[in-house]
Amino acid sequence: MSHSHSHNHSNHNHSNLKGRNLVISILLNIVITVAQVIGGLLSGSLSLLSDALHNFTDVLSLIVSYIANVLAKKSASLQRTFGFKRAEILAAFVNASTLIIIAVLLIIEAIKRFQNPVEIESNLVIWLSLLAIFANGFSVLLLKKDAAKNMNMRSAYLHLLTDMLASVAVLIGGLLMKFYEIFWVDTVLTLVIALYLVWVGFDLLKDSFRVLMLFTPEDIHVKDIIKEVQQIESIKNVHHVHVWQLNEDEVHLEAHIDFKDNISLSEFDKILEDIEEILYHKFKINHVNIQPEFGKCDAKDIIVQD
Structure with missing residues (x-):
């Protein structure tokens, strides 16, 4: 089995920085x-209350993200x-769920209004x-870099980004109400905010x-892997x-490989290195577990129903 790890000091410091940025965003x-x-x-103002409700979910989601960030650093055990x-994946799922639930509640309240x-x-x-625009804008800038490569941080980032955009919409509505007395715009903006939350x-x-269901990553095609390895x-x-x-x-692969000849263990180790190189450089798979076989009578399908 092959592993590609990067437990270094810079990663540890970066993780601590993520935690600090989350704490600042929570307080704001x-x-x-x-x-x-x-x-x-x-x-x-319903749109202001809806924005406050969304901000409250931001607080909860950021706390969930922070806890997940702390847990993810804990060592493995027996x-x-x-x-x-x-x-962090579980935190992203929970935070995405709350975005949609809050959006539905906002739509209901907007219809009533x-x-x-x-x-x-x-x-x-x-x-x-x-x-809200200035505070959330600052939080968005804090989390933007990590959001590009971490699903948990992306979920927190999206909560903050959508809330900043919602606050912009509320500001526009406030100006229209002040200068033109168009009070219905408050309800319309609430609906727009809610629909945007559903989308993201x-x-x-x-x-x-x-990820939670162990589905094959969308950018990886199993048949292409088979074709490359069988060469x-x-x-x-x-x-x-x-x-x-x-x-x-981490992207993992496990597979059974049937060999043409009854090779030695040292020969298998050399072939395994070649397989690992192919899988990492062409498919970004960095954890490989191969079961070698010779003349074994078992199902030879690519996907076997366990």
């Missing part, structure tokens, strides 16, 4: 949430042979939305669900293949 969002709840109740490497429109204190809406949340939910002269057949993604950094 707690301040925003409290301010917006008070402001929404005083002004009567009881947890993979450690908590899936913690359409039926019973109210006048809104726009000045408070404007100032509080500006506060579903995409992340789908990606994290695929090695001594290999007769590749079968009983499983390919899955453990977390953001």
Whole structure:
């Protein structure tokens, strides 16, 4: 079995930096949430209250992301042979689910407000939305780099990004209400925010669900793997293949390989090195587990129903 690890000091420092950025974002969002709840109740703005509700989910999602980030650094043990490497994927799934749930609740509230429109204190809406834009914008910048390569950080980043965009929408609505008295725009903006949450949340939910269910990564085609590996002269057949993604950094493959000749263990080790090179450089698979066989009577299908 082959492994490609990178447990170095720089990775440890980078993980600590991620944790610090998450803590800063959590504190900022707690301040925003409290301010917006008070402001929404005083002004009567549904979009401001919806933004506050989304900010509250941001706080929860960021806490979940932070806990997952801490757990992911824990070492493996006899009881947890993979450690908590899936913690961040699970956090991404939970956070994506909350995005969609909150969106549905916002749509319901917006429909109710359409039926019973109210006048809104726009000045408070404007100032509080500006506060949220600056605070969430700063948090977005803190998490942007890690969001590109970590699903957990991407889930936190999306919560913050969508909330910043929602605050921009609330600001626009506040200005329209102040200068043109178009109060229905508050409800329309709530619907727009909710639909956007469904869009980004579903995409992340789908990606994290695929990893949790051990599906083959979308950019890897098993038949292409078989074709490449079977080009090695001594290999007769590749079968009983499983390919899955453990977390953001690890893609695993296990397979049975039927050899043409009854080769020695040292010969197998050399062929295994060749297989590992092919799988890593062409498919980015960095954990390989091969079961060698010769003349064994078993199913030779690529996918065997265990």
